Every structure is written in C-alpha cells, then in structure tokens.
Amino acid sequence: MLAAAVAAMMAGLPVGAARAAVTDAFYDRTFMLAAHRKCDLFEPALIAALDAAALQARGAALRAGAPAADLTAAAARARTKAARTACDDGDLNRVKARVEAGFAGWMRAARMSFPGDRSAWRGDRYESQAAGWRLVQDSATGRSPVRFGLAGTGPKTTVPTAVVxxxxxxxPYAARxxxxxxxxxxxxxLTGGGLPPETGRRVFFAGWSHAAAPTLLTEGARQGEAWIFPADAAEALAQLDPRETFVVEFLFRDDSVAEARFEAGDFAAGRAFLTMGAI
Incomplete structure (x- = not known):
C-alpha cells in the first residue's frame, strides 16, 4: 500500500528528485498531524495511519540520502505553518478531504510490508486466539532461523519477542x-557493522523464555524457543535511525555467543500501523 506508493514515486527519478519527493511527503504528513493537534480534524484510526505514513516517509527520505537535520527543519516548518493556519481555512479543509479519501483504503489494510535497505518489517492487524506475529523481521544465526518483532494475539496486545x-x-541460558x-x-x-563500540551500546535482556508456539516459527521449523523482552526495548528500537542495525544475541554456558542482525528500518512506522487496532 503506502510502501508501494513510495517506491513507485521514487522509481525512475534522479537521486535528488527522489530525495525531494519523499522529503516533501514527510513535510505534508507532519503538517497534517500538527494541524490535527490544533483543530481536531481526524478520527483516531486515521491519525494512526497518518502517523505511520509520516514515519515511513521519514525513513524513505533518510535511506534516499536526506540529512536528518533537513528533516528536522522540514518538520519544524510544517508545525510552524500549521500553527499559523486557521482551522476554518479553505485550503486546509480541502486537504483534509483529500487525506480522508486517500487513507480510506490504507486504514482497511490488514497486512502491510515496511521495506528497508535489506530487510522488511511485516505488519499484521488480525486478531487470533493463539499468539502470532503482529510485526516481524526475519534473520538467522548461522543456519538457525531467527525472527524478531512484536508478538501477541492482537495488534494492541504485543510483547517484543525473539524466536530461534x-x-x-x-x-542458550540468556538472550539480549x-x-x-x-x-x-x-x-x-552506520559504520563498523552498524553498532558503535561497546561503551556506546544499550542492552536489553530477555526476562524469560518458553517453547515457541507453532504460529511463531519459521516455515518448516518444528520447534523453537521464544525469548520475551521488556516493553522498553521496543520503545528504544523505535527511536533508532531507520538505517541502523541492532543485534539479538544468544548466550551459551561455554561463553560462546550466537548473534542475529536486524535492520531497524521502519519499526516505528510498523508500530504506528498496529495502533489502528484489529481488523
């Protein structure tokens, strides 16, 4: 849906034009979010969709080479413009109508992919009796498949989980x-494998583990372990730059460590997608 639209918008464009296109999209969505906070324009589900769209546009702009400082400045301009725009402004109401029409189908999407440079987050807004992946990315350590993301019975009842x-x-006796x-x-x-030296890192340990439900395993896997992390880990991941890497490490009693690398990507946009609730 939105990811495909962003890709189509950038396809065939020179690098500078592609960067400008996604930066403009980020500006427009930030403006509408700021205008909503001032004028109460949209229903909650559409705001969640617009928030996800703004975050995804920001990620696309960064991956296209837009400096983070330029996006911060664009957001500031958008908020300033919203503050100066009257709630009964004719242009604002016309844009509001276009946003409502444009996001009507997007709000009905049950599943969405959030592609990054190398990997993608896959979002799922369905509800089920068994725990399932609501936002997930695939990786591996050696020949062993690893999945990480938000797992739960519905999009608003999730916990950060790694399944190996x-x-x-x-x-392993621990995971972090x-x-x-x-x-x-x-x-x-963004250098040295995507992680700073150890003194500049943050670590979250899993609180517990259990046998993974079949619905969380990779295709063809017969068994696996689910490691459950604190909610703060998801919040910290959402604050990373979309181009950054993070690692899930599994610790063994012989002091060996198995690691699986993941791309931060549009994790934040995926989380915002889930806030629209079950479908």
Whole structure:
C-alpha cells in the first residue's frame, strides 16, 4: 500500500528528485498531524495511519540520502505553518478531504510490508486466539532461523519477542538485544557493522523464555524457543535511525555467543500501523 506508493514515486527519478519527493511527503504528513493537534480534524484510526505514513516517509527520505537535520527543519516548518493556519481555512479543509479519501483504503489494510535497505518489517492487524506475529523481521544465526518483532494475539496486545530454532546445539541460558545507546552515542552510527563500540551500546535482556508456539516459527521449523523482552526495548528500537542495525544475541554456558542482525528500518512506522487496532 503506502510502501508501494513510495517506491513507485521514487522509481525512475534522479537521486535528488527522489530525495525531494519523499522529503516533501514527510513535510505534508507532519503538517497534517500538527494541524490535527490544533483543530481536531481526524478520527483516531486515521491519525494512526497518518502517523505511520509520516514515519515511513521519514525513513524513505533518510535511506534516499536526506540529512536528518533537513528533516528536522522540514518538520519544524510544517508545525510552524500549521500553527499559523486557521482551522476554518479553505485550503486546509480541502486537504483534509483529500487525506480522508486517500487513507480510506490504507486504514482497511490488514497486512502491510515496511521495506528497508535489506530487510522488511511485516505488519499484521488480525486478531487470533493463539499468539502470532503482529510485526516481524526475519534473520538467522548461522543456519538457525531467527525472527524478531512484536508478538501477541492482537495488534494492541504485543510483547517484543525473539524466536530461534537451534538445530543440534545446547540451549542458550540468556538472550539480549544490543543497539546504539542514544544518550551515550547521540549521533547515528552506520559504520563498523552498524553498532558503535561497546561503551556506546544499550542492552536489553530477555526476562524469560518458553517453547515457541507453532504460529511463531519459521516455515518448516518444528520447534523453537521464544525469548520475551521488556516493553522498553521496543520503545528504544523505535527511536533508532531507520538505517541502523541492532543485534539479538544468544548466550551459551561455554561463553560462546550466537548473534542475529536486524535492520531497524521502519519499526516505528510498523508500530504506528498496529495502533489502528484489529481488523
């Protein structure tokens, strides 16, 4: 849906034009969000959709090479314009009608893919009796498949979860997520495998683990372990730059570590997609 529209918009455009197109999309959506906060323009589900769209446009702009400072400036201009626009402004009401029409189909989407540079987050707004992936990305450690994302029975009842299916290996005694610490390393880190030195990292340990439900396993896997992380881990991931990497590490008693790399990508946009609720 939106991802396909962004891709179509950028296809065939020179790099500078593609960057400008997605930056403009980010500006427009930020303006409408700011105008809504001032004038109460939209219903909650549409705001969630618009929020996801703005985050995805920001991610696309960053991946197209737009400096983060330019996007911060664009957001500031959008909010300033919204503050100066009267709620009964004719142009604003015409744009409001276009947004409502444009997002009507998007709000009915049950599933959506949020592609990044190398990997994608897949969102799912269905509800079920068994836990399922509501937002997930696939990776691997060696030959063992690993999935990470938000799992639960519905889009608003999720927990950060990693599922791994080790073949012929002892069971790890712990699992942790490793990412850039935004307080210790304020600047985005895109070199050296995508993670800063250890002194600039943040770690979240899984609180517990259990046998993974079949609905969480990769296709063809017969068994696996689900490692459950604190909600703060999802919040921290949503604050990363879409181009950054984070790692899920599994720790063994012989001091070995198995790691699976993931792309932060549009995790934040995927989370916003889920806030629209079950469909």
């Amino acid at each position: 299916s080790f073949a012929g290996q002892p069971r 997520i490793v990412m850039r610490d935004r307080d210790k390393t304020p600047r985005v880190w």
